[in-house]
Amino acid sequence: MNNPILIDIRDKITDIDEKILTLLSSRIELATEVAKIKLEIHKPIKDVAREDELLNRLVKLGKSYGLDESFVISLFKTIIAQSVQTQQKWINQQINSTESNTARVVFLGPKGSYSHVAAREFGRANLDKIIECYAHNFEEIFQTVEQGQGEYAIVPLENSSSGAINEVYDLLQNTHLFAVGEKIIPIDHCLMGITPISLDEITTVYSHPQPFQQCSKFLAQYPNWKVVYCESTASAMEKVSQLNSKGHVAIGSQAGGEMYGLSLIQKAPSNQGQNMTRFLILSRQKNEIPEHIPSKTTFLMATGQHAGALVEALVILKEHNIIMKKLESRPMKGNPWEEMFYIDVEGNSSSSHLQNALEALRKQTRFLKILGSYPTDNS
Numbered sequence: 001m002n003n004p005i006l007i008d009i010r011d012k013i014t015d016i017d018e019k020i021l022t023l024l025s026s027r028i029e030l031a032t033e034v035a036k037i038k039l040e041i042h043k044p045i046k047d048v049a050r051e052d053e054l055l056n057r058l059v060k061l062g063k064s065y066g067l068d069e070s071f072v073i074s075l076f077k078t079i080i081a082q083s084v085q086t087q088q089k090w091i092n093q094q095i096n097s098t099e100s101n102t103a104r105v106v107f108l109g110p111k112g113s114y115s116h117v118a119a120r121e122f123g124r125a126n127l128d129k130i131i132e133c134y135a136h137n138f139e140e141i142f143q144t145v146e147q148g149q150g151e152y153a154i155v156p157l158e159n160s161s162s163g164a165i166n167e168v169y170d171l172l173q174n175t176h177l178f179a180v181g182e183k184i185i186p187i188d189h190c191l192m193g194i195t196p197i198s199l200d201e202i203t204t205v206y207s208h209p210q211p212f213q214q215c216s217k218f219l220a221q222y223p224n225w226k227v228v229y230c231e232s233t234a235s236a237m238e239k240v241s242q243l244n245s246k247g248h249v250a251i252g253s254q255a256g257g258e259m260y261g262l263s264l265i266q267k268a269p270s271n272q273g274q275n276m277t278r279f280l281i282l283s284r285q286k287n288e289i290p291e292h293i294p295s296k297t298t299f300l301m302a303t304g305q306h307a308g309a310l311v312e313a314l315v316i317l318k319e320h321n322i323i324m325k326k327l328e329s330r331p332m333k334g335n336p337w338e339e340m341f342y343i344d345v346e347g348n349s350s351s352s353h354l355q356n357a358l359e360a361l362r363k364q365t366r367f368l369k370i371l372g373s374y375p376t377d378n379s
């Protein structure tokens with residue numbers, strides 16, 4: 001092994017390895033810089049689009065150097081995983097060292113959405129300070145919190161006039177997050193502009209098609225108003241604030257309008273009277289709520305396929321004197337024609353009363369998952 005050529009080559013390899021390590025260390029430092037910016041602008045750490053773009057480019061480049069595609073992918077996946085972990089650790093340290101009761105709350109944006117309003121209200125009631133994290137879709141909300149890049153997920157579950165939000169129910173089937181709260185938000189559509197004006201000064205109204213539909217009777221009284229459809233109530237409010245023109249108004253929530261500096265002109269009464277959305281708050285950690293606080297428990301169950309299976313399960317609740325507040329069903333993922341039931345009951349799953357009922361139910365059903373217990377929102 002004393003071959004001088006071999007020694008020389010090995011020296012060169014050692015040299016390259018050391019350079020790789022130095023470069024990896026600089027890469028990690030840059031990732032921490034990225035984490036600082038993400039914390040400031042409230043963006044989740046993991047950015048799948050950026051990672052895909054980066055991997056595609058590196059695979060192509062690697063090929064031009066004669067490097068195998070799977071080698072380049074597995075190498076950079078490891079490097080990126082380490083980078084994401086380092087950023088996560090850094091952000092956790094910041095949060096833990098700055099404020100004890102600060103948490104990242106992840107919700108469906110954009111700014112001024114009803115989810116944003118729900119997130120703020122949840123924060124106001126439960127935390128000293130929240131870091132608002134906007135997500136683009138429901139799946140991203142769950143993933144962000146599951147991966148530890150947020151402490152709370154806020155998702156709308158049902159609306160009093162349009163019913164269940166199926167996509168969210170489906171995501172609840174597979175998540176390992178726990179339900180820790182609920183928040184009911186009135187959907188208080190309002191006409192808002194850059195300054196309070198009278199209704200006859202309005203020329204153009206901006207909003208999402210849904211509020212236009214929900215307030216159609218009221219709007220029919222003003223046929224001369226020009227209607228402009230927008231992607232969301234938030235984008236309508238943003239547009240009106242940017243236009244900065246008196247006769248242009250948006251329909252959205254009053255709290256959302258305040259986030260864009262808009263003034264209330266008047267409430268836009270919805271055809272159906274009161275309209276509300278119920279949000280569920282989820283976290284990686286279970287809630288422990290004292291027994292005296294009125295609470296609800298949400299669980300998922302799949303019964304057998306025989307006739308009367310659901311009735312048998314519900315009878316168990318009745319026998320244990322458990323009050324059911326809600327029953328929803330959704331097809332089970334991967335098992336067409338089989339249903340997963342989502343049940344809300346009154347009570348706290350740490351009470352022996354409810355525990356006994358759930359234990360009996362577990363024996364009777366094919367699958368039972370307790371999503372969590374949380375204080376009832378009576379608003």
Ligand SMILES: C=C(O[C@@H]1C=C(C(=O)O)C=C[C@H]1O)C(=O)O
Pocket residue numbers: 030031034045046047048050051054079080083084087
């Ligand atoms: C460093 C970033 O954060 C994460 C880590 C990445 C990386 O190490 O290259 C890429 C995308 C993100 O998932 C970034 O967003 O640029």
